[in-house]
Amino acid sequence: MEKFKLQVAERLAPLMQKTPQEVRALMEAPPNPAWGDIAIPCFFLAKVLRKAPPAIADELAAKAELPGLASKVEAMGGYLNVTLDSILVAKDILSGILETGASYAYTNAGADKGIVIDFSSPNIAKPFGIGHLRTTVIGNSLSRIFKELGYNVVRVNHLGDWGTQFGKLIVAYQLFANGDPLIYDPIGTLYRIYVEYHKEAEARPELEDEARAWFKRLEDGDAEAKRYWNLFVEVSLKDYKRVYDLLDIEFDAYMGESFYEPLLNPTVQEIEDKGLTQVSDGAVIVDLEPYGMPPCLLRKTDGSTLYATRDLAAALYRERTYRPEQMLYVVGQEQTLHFKQVKQVLELMQEPAGEKLVHVSFGLFRFPEGRMSTRRGKTIFLEDVLNKSIEMAAEIINQKNPELDDREQVARQVGVGAIVFGDLKNGRIKDVAFDWEEILNFDGETGPYVQYTHARACSVLRKAGGSVANLSNESVLTDEFALPLIKLLGEFPQVIERAALQYEPSVLSRYVLDVAQGFNRFYHNCRIIGQEVSVMQARLALVKGTQQILERSMYLLGIAAPEKM
RNA sequence: GCGCCUGUAGCUCAGUGGAUAGAGCAACUGCCUUCUAAGCAGUGGGCCGCAGGUUCAAUUCCUGCCAGGCGCGCCA
Numbered sequence: 001m002e003k004f005k006l007q008v009a010e011r012l013a014p015l016m017q018k019t020p021q022e023v024r025a026l027m028e029a030p031p032n033p034a035w036g037d038i039a040i041p042c043f044f045l046a047k048v049l050r051k052a053p054p055a056i057a058d059e060l061a062a063k064a065e066l067p068g069l070a071s072k073v074e075a076m077g078g079y080l081n082v083t084l085d086s087i088l089v090a091k092d093i094l095s096g097i098l099e100t101g102a103s104y105a106y107t108n109a110g111a112d113k114g115i116v117i118d119f120s121s122p123n124i125a126k127p128f129g130i131g132h133l134r135t136t137v138i139g140n141s142l143s144r145i146f147k148e149l150g151y152n153v154v155r156v157n158h159l160g161d162w163g164t165q166f167g168k169l170i171v172a173y174q175l176f177a178n179g180d181p182l183i184y185d186p187i188g189t190l191y192r193i194y195v196e197y198h199k200e201a202e203a204r205p206e207l208e209d210e211a212r213a214w215f216k217r218l219e220d221g222d223a224e225a226k227r228y229w230n231l232f233v234e235v236s237l238k239d240y241k242r243v244y245d246l247l248d249i250e251f252d253a254y255m256g257e258s259f260y261e262p263l264l265n266p267t268v269q270e271i272e273d274k275g276l277t278q279v280s281d282g283a284v285i286v287d288l289e290p291y292g293m294p295p296c297l298l299r300k301t302d303g304s305t306l307y308a309t310r311d312l313a314a315a316l317y318r319e320r321t322y323r324p325e326q327m328l329y330v331v332g333q334e335q336t337l338h339f340k341q342v343k344q345v346l347e348l349m350q351e352p353a354g355e356k357l358v359h360v361s362f363g364l365f366r367f368p369e370g371r372m373s374t375r376r377g378k379t380i381f382l383e384d385v386l387n388k389s390i391e392m393a394a395e396i397i398n399q400k401n402p403e404l405d406d407r408e409q410v411a412r413q414v415g416v417g418a419i420v421f422g423d424l425k426n427g428r429i430k431d432v433a434f435d436w437e438e439i440l441n442f443d444g445e446t447g448p449y450v451q452y453t454h455a456r457a458c459s460v461l462r463k464a465g466g467s468v469a470n471l472s473n474e475s476v477l478t479d480e481f482a483l484p485l486i487k488l489l490g491e492f493p494q495v496i497e498r499a500a501l502q503y504e505p506s507v508l509s510r511y512v513l514d515v516a517q518g519f520n521r522f523y524h525n526c527r528i529i530g531q532e533v534s535v536m537q538a539r540l541a542l543v544k545g546t547q548q549i550l551e552r553s554m555y556l557l558g559i560a561a562p563e564k565m
Numbered sequence: 566g567c568g569c570c571u572g573u574a575g576c577u578c579a580g581u582g583g584a585u586a587g588a589g590c591a592a593c594u595g596c597c598u599u600c601u602a603a604g605c606a607g608u609g610g611g612c613c614g615c616a617g618g619u620u621c622a623a624u625u626c627c628u629g630c631c632a633g634g635c636g637c638g639c640c641a
Contacts, residue, residue: 015637031584043621052620077584101593123641163641257641270638283639292568293637300639307641334635336569363570365633396603414603425589426578429570431634438577442603444589452603460600491570510579524596524605543600565603 001037001093001490004084007069008038008251015063016045022405033484036072036081037089043078053078059376071263086478093490095471097545102552105493109268110151114324117143117153118314118331120249124162124236124256125169125190128243129379130434131332131365137420138362138428139330140249140558141505148556149500154322158314159256161233167215170228171207172197186235200478212302219261219304242550245417246386249558260313264305267313268298297340311342326356327502333361333429363431390415392440395446397565407482413560414448420559422449424505425513445513447559449453450550453516457547458563460528462538469541473534482542483524485518489549496556505557513551519546 009023016023023040023448029345030039033231042056049056057075064073064080097104119139122128138154142492171194180189201207218225237254244250268284271277274285277298284299298309329339339359345353394411397404404410422439425446426432442448477486491511499507526541554561 006608008597013574026579028583035584039584041622043583046621079584115629160641165640280638285638294568295638299639302639304639306639310641331636333570336641337636338641340569361570366634393603400603402599430578431571433577435577441590446589446601446603449589452601456601458605464599506579508587513579517588520604521606529600565601 001089001487002270002494003092004069004089005038008066008082008084010041010070012060012064012065015060029078030081035076036083037487038082038084039238040082041078042080055105060515077504086483087474089490090477090483090486091440091471093486094477094541094545095369097489097492097548098469098471098541101548104549104552105150105496106150107253107493107497109497110146110149110325112152113150114152114155114180115146115320115328116152116318116322116324117146117328118156118158119328120144120244120251121158121331122162122233122236122240123165123492125165125187125194125232126236127191127204127373127379128240128382130382130385131379132433133382133385133419133423134362134365134428135330135332136247136249137423137558138360138505139328140247141424141508141556142313142360142500144329144556144558145496145500145505146405154253154318154324157251157256157319159233159237159254159258161229161256162258162261164212164215166218166232167196167211167213168201168208169194169232170218170225171211173228175200182235183230187239189237190232200333215344216302216304242338243383243386246383247420247558248416248560253557255314257310257314260310260317263313264280264309267316268305268309270316271298271312271345271349274349276345286348288341288344288488293337293341293344294446296345301475308338308342308345311338312345315342315346315353315357318350319351320358324356326354326358328358328360330360330362333363335359336361340352358503360428362428365432365434367434385439386416386419388436388439389419393418393442396442401407401565410565413420413562414442414451414565416513417447417451417554417559418442419447421450421509421557423518425511427506428504434455448565450512450516450554451559451565453519454547454550454554454561455563455565456523457543457550460523460543462563463534464529464540467533467536467540470534470537471541471543473538476535476538477542479526481522485515485522485546486542488515488518492549492553510552510555512550512557515546515553519543519550 005024005027006020009020013023015022026040028039030036042053042060045056046053054077056073057078057080060080061073061075066073066082069085070082071085074081117139120132120136122132143153143155169190175194176190176193177246182189197207214225218229271286277284278287280295283297285295285297297306298307300304315327318324336359339357343354343357346357391414393415394407397407397411419439458537477483495508495511499505526539528536528543551561
């Protein structure tokens with residue numbers, strides 16, 4: 001579609017005394033598809049030409065010559081509306097998709113450019129809660145989208161494997177675990193003692209000091225502390241791996257906070273050497289008052305480091321190791337200030353990492369009665385949600401398609417797809433109210449709806465057997481059901497670009513819903529198999545094209561595309 | 566108190582400086598002897614939070630206010 005818009009802009013530009021780029025930028029979609037494919041408002045010309053917009057549009061319509069490109073150019077209330085030649089459009093878009101197949105949207109825009117994406121990053125010894133779903137699926141989808149644009153993507157899981165909570169955990173383990181080797185349900189146990197610790201600490205504040213002391217020992221390399229730490233990390237990772245397997249997500253690097261431990265002192269030193277630090281109440285800080293922010297703390301009074309120190313070290317490490325064009329942090333919006341501070345400090349250091357750092361923030365998962373909290377034991381395990389959804393998918397399969405092969409696998413794909421798509425459907429910035437009924441809904445704008453549509457398309461292609469999807473008779477595809485679908489398919493590359501530019505997978509999930517809806521309308525109204533050969537072939541070509549776009553879109557969103565369900 | 570984010574149909578959410586603001590869910594109603602009814606089609610439902618301002622044109626941009634969320638030095 002973009003190609004045609006550019007051609008129209010090229011030809012209209014001289015008439016409007018604008019550059020083709022300017023004309024392209026003016027184009028909009030008419031509110032009613034019957035009015036055309038492209039609308040150009042003429043209001044802005046009124047002042048220059050000293051004429052009423054409708055008169056200008058009339059004149060342009062009379063002068064515009066777009067033979068072989070547009071079938072209709074007309075003025076309507078101050079707009080110049082252009083209807084593209086439908087056979088040309090249908091032929092061009094569909095043959096383009098069928099030729100390039102899965103790589104229709106692939107560009108080399110990102111060739112030789114790297115991008116580091118930090119996402120998921122669960123906290124060791126804490127359950128993989130529903131709250132981690134967002135960063136995990138958004139990060140995964142963005143990774144795939146940027147790869148589609150040719151970027152060299154590095155997926156980093158920045159595990160929360162360091163910090164004072166390990167001191168608390170050691171104390172909790174000694175008090176409440178009775179020497180449990182953490183073989184059976186390790187995270188469940190760690191979670192339980194962590195909650196118990198916080199309850200106990202309310203009555204006995206001295207536990208907090210004990211915890212701090214243990215963390216200090218850990219930082220100083222104490223063997224006993226390290227032994228506990230290793231145990232906690234090991235058993236936690238095993239649990240997380242199960243969730244990542246369900247979601248079909250992999251990382252290029254597990255580099256937790258502990259990885260940056262040796263880099264912390266040099267990092268603080270570097271910042272001090274640049275004369276950016278001050279000592280305030282015994283702590284080392286970077287004053288950010290001139291930038292309207294609270295100071296960034298690098299060292300506590302006791303000399304130990306903080307979250308910001310580790311993120312600064314990590315950013316410098318990533319910059320120097322990967323030389324990326326961008327560094328994304330897919331982290332909740334409650335950390336906006338933190339990342340603004342880190343970015344500001346990097347900029348004060350005149351490090352390129354500063355401008356490369358992008359905080360891809362998102363809203364929280366919330367219960368109707370308030371926010372979730374691991375400490376108070378108020379959370380929902382992601383694995384439970386996924387399993388419940390899979391169970392439900394299995395039930396629906398038993399009821400609707402009991403003959404299906406690989407029922408277990410399909411139930412897994414659909415159940416997980418429902419959860420993942422449900423999270424990617426909405427703009428990432430909004431808070432999400434957790435609601436079992438909604439998250440387990442498989443009707444309407446959902447993952448299963450998209451998967452079902454894809455399976456339907458596959459089914460038609462299967463049943464068509466040897467019949468070739470051939471495009472000799474494009475005029476079949478210019479009806480009110482096929483043509484809008486084709487035009488939509490033609491938007492795919494721009495949709496991917498926009499999703500990347502905005503770091504927003506929901507751009508793609510919304511699009512794929514439109515494609516699914518378009519296809520279902522077409523499917524319902526236009527019979528494919530059993531039609532006259534040229535008609536069937538043309539329609540099969542559209543089914544094939546749709547199937548490819550759906551499959552690719554689902555891949556980019558991180559959901560499976562079963563061929564039967 | 567200060568800062569950031571959000572406010573659109575009963576609910577969950579799209580959307581755009583411009584022509585009649587759109588989906589899904591829920592409710593009601595049609596459509597399976599024809600390619601998967603996890604579908605398609607129809608009906609009802611809206612001071613686009615409130616008040617100003619910029620503009621030929623504001624739900625969209627700016628300011629103020631209201632409501633909700635999040636954050637604000639030794640947690641991450």
